[in-house]
Amino acid sequence: xxxxRKVRIEHDEVVGRFARRLRELRVERGMTQADLALRxxxxxxxxxxxxSAGSAxxxxxxxxxxxxxxxxxxxxxxxxxxxxxPAVSRQQAQTLFDSLLKxxxxxxxxxxxxxxxxxxxxxxxxx
Numbered sequence: 001x002x003x004x005r006k007v008r009i010e011h012d013e014v015v016g017r018f019a020r021r022l023r024e025l026r027v028e029r030g031m032t033q034a035d036l037a038l039r040x041x042x043x044x045x046x047x048x049x050x051x052s053a054g055s056a057x058x059x060x061x062x063x064x065x066x067x068x069x070x071x072x073x074x075x076x077x078x079x080x081x082x083x084x085x086p087a088v089s090r091q092q093a094q095t096l097f098d099s100l101l102k103x104x105x106x107x108x109x110x111x112x113x114x115x116x117x118x119x120x121x122x123x124x125x126x127x
Contacts, residue, residue, distance in 0.1 A: 017078045018062075019053035024092075025069050025076070026051075028099050039068035 026036050033051070037044040041064065049055040050065075057065070066073045078088075104112070 014077070015056045016053040018057075018076060019051050021076055021078055022065065023051045025071060028095060029069060030103070031069075036065070036068055040064045 026033070031039075033047045034044045037047040040047070040061070042061065046055065050057055062076055063073055066076050069076075100108070100112070
């Protein structure tokens with residue numbers, strides 16, 4: 001009798017960065033894994049594996065995912081750690097803020113505005 005053992009493949013760090021970026025873009029768009037899986041024509045189980053870095057996609061699937069998310073392929077494949085670049089951090093903040101402006105309710109703005117005022121004040125002190 002032969003026994004099959006599951007072997008966990010250790011992927012390169014880029015797979016983890018891809019997984020985090022894929023999830024981030026999906027959440028920003030208000031999509032569930034099932035929504036994105038349907039649009040990209042993969043199973044939700046496989047999409048879950050992609051978002052947990054348990055699987056590395058082929059380039060053809062990266063293109064399908066990008067199309068389903070409405071982004072460029074290059075937006076899904078970070079070339080370095082996201083925290084390495086101030087420009088990337090600025091763009092992430094802008095994207096998240098724009099998304100919040102579109103979806104937030106009055107209570108969210110009531111919580112957010114004092115926090116933003118403190119951030120503006122503290123960033124002005126460093127200048």
